[in-house]
Amino acid sequence: MRIKLFTGLVVFLALLAFPLAGAEGYYYRTLSMIFLWVGLASAWNLTSGFTGYIDFGAVAYFGIGNYATALLMTKAGVPFFPSIMISGVLSGLIALFIGRYTMKLRGAYFGIATLAFAEAAKQIVLEFDRTFKVRFFEGSDGITLPIAHDETFFYYTFLVVVGLIVVLVFTINRNKFGYALKAIKEAEDSAELAGVNTRRYKVSVYALTAILIAVLGGINAYWLTYISPLDVFSVIHTINMIIMALFGGTGTVFGPVIGAFVLSIANEVIGSRLLYTWLLMLGVILLVVVVFLPRGMIGLVSLRRHRR
Amino acid sequence: MSVLAIQDLTKTFGALKALQNVNFEVGEGEILGIIGPNGAGKTTLFNVIVGIYRPDGGDVSYRGKSIRNLPPHKICRAGITKTSQIVHPFLTLSVKENVMVALMFGRNLTRRESESKADEIMEFLKIRDVKDMPSTSISLQKRRRLELARALGTGADVILMDENLAGLNPKELEEGMDIIRELKKRGKVLIIVEHIMQAIMGVCERLIVLSYGEKIAEGVPMDVCSDERVIRAYLGEKVCSP
Numbered sequence: 228m229r230i231k232l233f234t235g236l237v238v239f240l241a242l243l244a245f246p247l248a249g250a251e252g253y254y255y256r257t258l259s260m261i262f263l264w265v266g267l268a269s270a271w272n273l274t275s276g277f278t279g280y281i282d283f284g285a286v287a288y289f290g291i292g293n294y295a296t297a298l299l300m301t302k303a304g305v306p307f308f309p310s311i312m313i314s315g316v317l318s319g320l321i322a323l324f325i326g327r328y329t330m331k332l333r334g335a336y337f338g339i340a341t342l343a344f345a346e347a348a349k350q351i352v353l354e355f356d357r358t359f360k361v362r363f364f365e366g367s368d369g370i371t372l373p374i375a376h377d378e379t380f381f382y383y384t385f386l387v388v389v390g391l392i393v394v395l396v397f398t399i400n401r402n403k404f405g406y407a408l409k410a411i412k413e414a415e416d417s418a419e420l421a422g423v424n425t426r427r428y429k430v431s432v433y434a435l436t437a438i439l440i441a442v443l444g445g446i447n448a449y450w451l452t453y454i455s456p457l458d459v460f461s462v463i464h465t466i467n468m469i470i471m472a473l474f475g476g477t478g479t480v481f482g483p484v485i486g487a488f489v490l491s492i493a494n495e496v497i498g499s500r501l502l503y504t505w506l507l508m509l510g511v512i513l514l515v516v517v518v519f520l521p522r523g524m525i526g527l528v529s530l531r532r533h534r535r
Numbered sequence: 536m537s538v539l540a541i542q543d544l545t546k547t548f549g550a551l552k553a554l555q556n557v558n559f560e561v562g563e564g565e566i567l568g569i570i571g572p573n574g575a576g577k578t579t580l581f582n583v584i585v586g587i588y589r590p591d592g593g594d595v596s597y598r599g600k601s602i603r604n605l606p607p608h609k610i611c612r613a614g615i616t617k618t619s620q621i622v623h624p625f626l627t628l629s630v631k632e633n634v635m636v637a638l639m640f641g642r643n644l645t646r647r648e649s650e651s652k653a654d655e656i657m658e659f660l661k662i663r664d665v666k667d668m669p670s671t672s673i674s675l676q677k678r679r680r681l682e683l684a685r686a687l688g689t690g691a692d693v694i695l696m697d698e699n700l701a702g703l704n705p706k707e708l709e710e711g712m713d714i715i716r717e718l719k720k721r722g723k724v725l726i727i728v729e730h731i732m733q734a735i736m737g738v739c740e741r742l743i744v745l746s747y748g749e750k751i752a753e754g755v756p757m758d759v760c761s762d763e764r765v766i767r768a769y770l771g772e773k774v775c776s777p
Contacts, residue, residue, distance in 0.1 A: 403639050403646050406628075410636045413625035419607035420585060420616050422641030422689050426606075478627075 231481060232397070239390055246379050255378035259450065261491040262385035263443060264471060266392050268483035270439035271468040273396055274432050276477035277405065279412035280330065284341030285468055287348040288437040290460035291318045292444025294352060297370040297454055298363075307375075311445030318441030319434045326433035330426065333415075342462070349460035369455030372448060381450045388446065392439055397480045408432055412478070470509075474516055476523025485524055537562050538598060538724050539584070539615070539693055545592035546576075546583050546748075553579040555748045556593065561693070566715065566725045568739030568756070570732075572769050575745040577728045578620060581695045585617050586610040597693070611641055617695035618682035620728075624670035630681055631657065631666040634688045641689025653688065660684050660714065676707050683714070693724045700734050712737050732760070732770075744769060 242258070267289070275282045295314035299305040305313070329340045356366045364370075399405040407428040410418035418425050448454050467490075475486025490509075498505040520526045537560035546554040553576045561567050569577050582588045584595055586607040595603045602610050610616075625633050631653050638649035638656075657663040660680045665673050670681060679699050686694045700711045708731065715738045718725060729735050735742065735756065742759040744752040746768040752759050759765055766773060 401646075406632070406636050406639060406646070409628060410625050410640075413627060414623040416587065416607075417619070417623040417625065417685070418636070418640075419587075420611055420619075420689075421637040421685055422608050422611040422616075423636070424606075424608045424640075 235393065235397075235481075239386075242386055243383075246382060252378045255382045257495055259378070259381050259385045260495075261488060262382075262389045263447060264467065264487040264491045265484050266385070266389035266443045267440060267464070267468050268471040268475070268487040269389075269392050269396050270436050270443070271465075272472045272477055272479075272483040273399065273439070274436040275469075276472055276479070276483065277399075277408035277412060278429060278432060279478075280333075280337050280429065280433075281469070282341050282433075282436070283338040283462075283465055283469075284343070284345030285436070285440060286460055286462060286464040287341075287345035288318045288322065288440040289444040289447070289464055290345075290348060290352065290456070291321060291437075292441030293448040293454045293459040294364065294370070295441065296445030297372055297448045300372055300449070301370060307449055311442050311449075314445040315438040315442040318444075319438040322434040322437030323430060326430040330429040330433060342465075345460065345462065345465065349456050352460065353456040364456070367455060367457070369453055369458075370448075372452045372454075374452050376449075381446065384446055385443075385450075388442060393480070393484060395439075400480050404428070404432075409478070470513060472523075474513065474523055476525035479523070479525050482523045482525040489524070536599060538565075539726075540596045541580075541584070541593070542596070543593035544580070544583060544590055544595065546579055546588060547591050552748050554583065554590075557745070557748070557750050559743050559750065559753065561724055561726060564719060564722060564724065565741065566719055566727065566739050568735045568742045569726060569728045569745060570730070570735060570742060570769060571745035574747075575769075576748040577745055578697055579748075580745070581617050581697055581726075581728065584610075584695060585615060608640070611689050611691060612643075614691045615693040615695070616641070616686050616689045616691040617697060618679075618686050618699050620697040620701070622675075622678045622682050624678060624681055624685075626671050627669060629667050630662060630670055630673065630677075630684075633670055633681055634684045637685040637688030638690075641691065649688075656684050656687050659717075660687075661710075676703055679703070679711075687718075692722065693726070694718070695726045695728075697728050698730065699727075700729055700731055708734060736760070 271282065271285050274280060292314045295317050296310045299310040299313060300307065325344055329337055329344065332340055352364045353366055355364050356362055407423050410421065410423055411425050411429060415425055444459065471486040471490050472483040474490055475484065476482025494505065497508070516523060539561045541557055541559050544554050544557040557580065569580070571577055579588065583590050586605055590603055594601050597613055597615060602613060625636060634653040634656055635649040638644050638652050639646060644652065654663065657666055660683060662677050662680045662684060665677055670678065683699060700708055703711060712734055715725060727735070727739060739756055742754065742756050743750055744759060744765050751768060752762045752765050760770060761773065
């Protein structure tokens with residue numbers, strides 16, 4: 228445990244010092260993108276990896292974060308940092324409401340309900356203005372945000388926020404809250420019989436995930452300066468979170484971090500040159516991981532330890 | 536005053552009446568046995584008491600207060616839990632962590648407080664030697680002990696044991712019965728569903744017999760097992776002579 232924490236700290240400090248080396252903008256953008264995915268995969272893992280409730284609609288909260296921040300900044304003139312915090316709170320409240328109903332469902336039914344919720348959220352943002360003859364979400368035109376900061380600003384914002392998310396997951400993994408989540412994943416009825424208020428813990432962690440994803444969405448909106456419903460509510464984002472977490476190892480602290488890191492870099496290096504070959508490779512890699520390493524890449528490490 | 540009182544309890548699944556107007560009470564420090572053929576409603580009765588199923592009629596009260604509409608975790612914290620016939624441990628957690636979950640949430644302890652308490656309980660149930668093993672890789676006997684350890688961990692003073700002694704060898708069975716007697720000494724109220732008559736006769740002070748969802752007999756073990764209706768519905772032959 229110490230070693231993992233120490234490694235994490237070294238990586239974090241190295242990344243903190245990275246801009247001092249005076250690299251080009253490309254590296255900042257690529258690393259910022261990697262941080263974003265590390266954050267999204269970790270946040271998704273907190274609900275789906277720890278409780279086993281596989282959320283197929285996590286992108287809804289990413290979209291909500293993007294749009295809430297964009298609207299607050301452009302229409303209400305709220306500064307950036309308060310905007311992303313308000314977006315997080317708003318997203319958490321929506322998740323409390325949605326989670327109350329979806330978290331009663333088990334297995335595939337939960338997945339279908341969340342997927343439907345995300346698609347519905349996309350349609351609402353897309354069609355609201357046309358339906359009610361107003362100008363609010365701006366429909367498929369999207370929203371353009373002010374350009375104000377250079378790449379290092381986003382690099383540091385993502386680094387700090389994602390660092391905090393990983394620390395949060397690390398803490399939860401070891402505390403009472405985390406045990407409730409794991410007990411729910413393994414045997415929900417037994418958890419109830421042991422005194423765990425399963426519904427409260429499920430809805431709480433679902434809302435917490437929604438807050439984290441929305442904050443990342445808010446930063447994303449300001450970073451990209453242009454957002455549209457089809458982009459930020461795209462189901463491909465959810466799929467990426469799932470793939471990265473599965474690849475690294477769900478239900479662990481560092482699995483999704485490793486998964487997001489490795490797959491983002493591979494996507495950047497191989498995907499940008501050989502798009503179709505890369506997608507094919509990704510499919511094969513995933514099959515191999517799911518069949519032979521059901522616990523993900525992180526399973527390799529603990530496997531070795533058990534053999535010793 | 537009775538610790539647990541069941542009044543006119545009824546539970547139906549569609550057209551099937553799993554429980555029909557069942558009545559009984561359990562007093563302080565008592566060990567009550569429930570016997571009956573398969574499908575008589577024994578497990579359903581347990582599930583209704585601990586809140587997994589909602590009853591369709593009647594009431595369950597614990598120390599004078601109705602608990603019939605509470606969810607299982609609230610009933611557990613009030614003081615009633617059960618061990619399941621089909622064991623469902625938290626598989627990826629270690630044996631010790633399984634017990635810790637019950638301590639943390641049943642008794643509202645912190646993680647640290649639960650660690651030392653878990654050691655005590657595992658020591659008592661003789662499963663401390665496997666405390667760091669994942670609960671997937673321990674024997675059936677130890678898994679059943681783990682069910683009991685979790686129930687004790689919650690701090691509940693009424694424990695419903697659903698065939699916790701099934702599938703054990705004679706020596707393990709004897710140990711299991713000793714543990715039940717020791718739990719009684721520690722002030723626990725136990726309700727035991729079991730098919731092994733040796734165990735039922737050995738530890739229970741009173742028996743009730745269920746058949747097709749109805750209570751057909753109640754009394755001290757010797758009387759109950761020589762009752763004609765009980766012999767016809769369940770025992771098939773005289774297993775004990777008065």
